[in-house]
Amino acid sequence: MQPDTKTTLLDIAEKAARSRGFDGFSYGDLAQAAGIRKASIHYHFATKAVLSAALMDRYHAAVEQVCADIEATHQSAADRLAALVRFYRDALCGGETLCLCVAFTISRDSLADDVKDKIVAFRSMMTTWITALFELGKRDGTISAISAPAAEAHATLAMLEGAHLAAHAEHDLTAFDKATEVLLAR
Amino acid sequence: MQPDTKTTLLDIAEKAARSRGFDGFSYGDLAQAAGIRKASIHYHFATKAVLSAALMDRYHAAVEQVCADIEATHQSAADRLAALVRFYRDALCGGETLCLCVAFTISRDSLADDVKDKIVAFRSMMTTWITALFELGKRDGTISAISAPAAEAHATLAMLEGAHLAAHAEHDLTAFDKATEVLLAR
DNA sequence: GTCTATACTGCGATAGAC
DNA sequence: GTCTATCGCAGTATAGAC
Known part of the structure; x- marks a missing residue:
């Protein structure tokens, strides 16, 4: 079964946004990639704010x-x-695409308020989940030298997103691997 | 002594680029902030590629x-x-501005080739310096549990840049402090 | 749901007067 | 060194035919 146009547009837009940021893609780009006219995109997403x-x-x-x-x-x-590290690594697509949250964070000033809030909510969801991961680590002893789980979680998310940036800057997964080597060795 | 126009423009452009990324500021923005016409900026920087x-x-x-x-x-x-952590913290300006290298990395596809190379060179300079820092740490014993200095350096740079992103996303230095708490405790 | 056509704004960049 | 004026193009968005 073929995906409908709306889903196709979301797929294309996500790739574009994660590659070039919010200010780096246009309805024109999406239209070309989707094979329709840019005016048609407004039928599915009235504004770029709605799309994002x-x-x-x-x-x-x-x-x-x-x-x-x-x-x-x-x-x-x-x-x-x-x-989790493997998921982030795969999400890079060889260095082409970043985490959407990272890509949008730099274009923050161009975003609608509700999208800014969604970025904060996403980060909160991730740190909560990683905190629980480190709490389990303290109990099962499979991760070494855990201090405060919440602090470790914020540090880990920062490291993963920073490793994404490194790989994007060099367009090379090696940069991601170098940055996460210490994390994986724990 | 007043800074000359070229320096003033660089100051304004740096602030803009670090706040909103390469695609997020224009000659029009700079002109307004500098109090001159945008055509005049081309006298100092022929193209946006030259400026960046x-x-x-x-x-x-x-x-x-x-x-x-x-x-x-x-x-x-x-x-x-x-x-170093303190320097990165101060560079945030309360969450408004990122490291220029971070801000440019997301807009990578819009950059001239030589600017992309300069980003890689900057990252290389930083990891080399941080590697030497951890090598010293192994000798003087003031930082705990150092594995391979080079790996620690890549992880540390990723963490600092990721912490920058976190603070920018929330426009709050607290996010930076949370992410670097573990690093500072070593 | 997609099209053509278009409105309006802003972009980077150039030419030439002062 | 800065100005006015302008070019050519791309941006988001809308109106209305099909």
Whole structure:
């Protein structure tokens, strides 16, 4: 079954937004990639603000689902952490695409208020989940030298997003691997 | 002594670029802030590519100087690391501005090739310097549990840049402090 | 749901007067 | 060194035919 136009547009827009940021893609770009006229996109997403809100909603839900899947398929904290790092690594697409939340953060001044709030909500969801991961790590002992789980979580999210930036800057996954080597060795 | 127009323009452009990314500011914005017409800016910087290259050159030299100053004024590895974190914290301007290298990385597709190279060169300069910091830390014992200095350096730069993103996303320095708490406790 | 056509604004950049 | 004026193009968005 073919995806409908709206979904296709979201897919294309997500790729574009994660590659070039909010200010770096236009309805014209999307139209060309989707094979329709740019005016037609307004039927599906009235404004770019509406489109970016839809992108964040879908992205938030998708990543939340990935976290749930990791919990279901990996028992130890160390395995879950490794799976999370692998997810971020795969999300890079060889250095082409960043986390949507990272890409939107730089264009923050161009975003609608509700989209800014969605970025904060996404980050909160992630740090909460990673905090729980480190709390498990303290109990099961599979991750070494955990201080405060919440502090570790904020540091870990920063490191993952920073590693994304590094790989994007060099268009090379090696940069991501170097930055996460210490994290994975714990 | 008043700074000349070219320096004023660089100052304004740096602030704008670090707040909103390469795609997020225009000659029109700079002209308004500088109190001249946008056509006049082309006299100082023929194209936006030339301007962004000048921004990266100046930024690279300035940060390199900061690192040298830290070496001159702080003896132990732990003190130097703390000073580096403090420098990144101050560079945030309360969450408004990012590291120029971070801000440009997202707009990478809009940059001239030589500017992309300057980003890579900046990152290389930083990781080299931080690697030396951790090598000193292994010798003087003021930083705990150092594995491979180079790996620690890549992880640390990622964490600092990720912490910058976090603070920018929330427009709140608290996010930076949370992300660097673990780093400073070492 | 997609099209053509268009309105309006802003962009980077150039030419030439002063 | 800065100005006015302008070019050519791309941006988001809308109106209305099909």
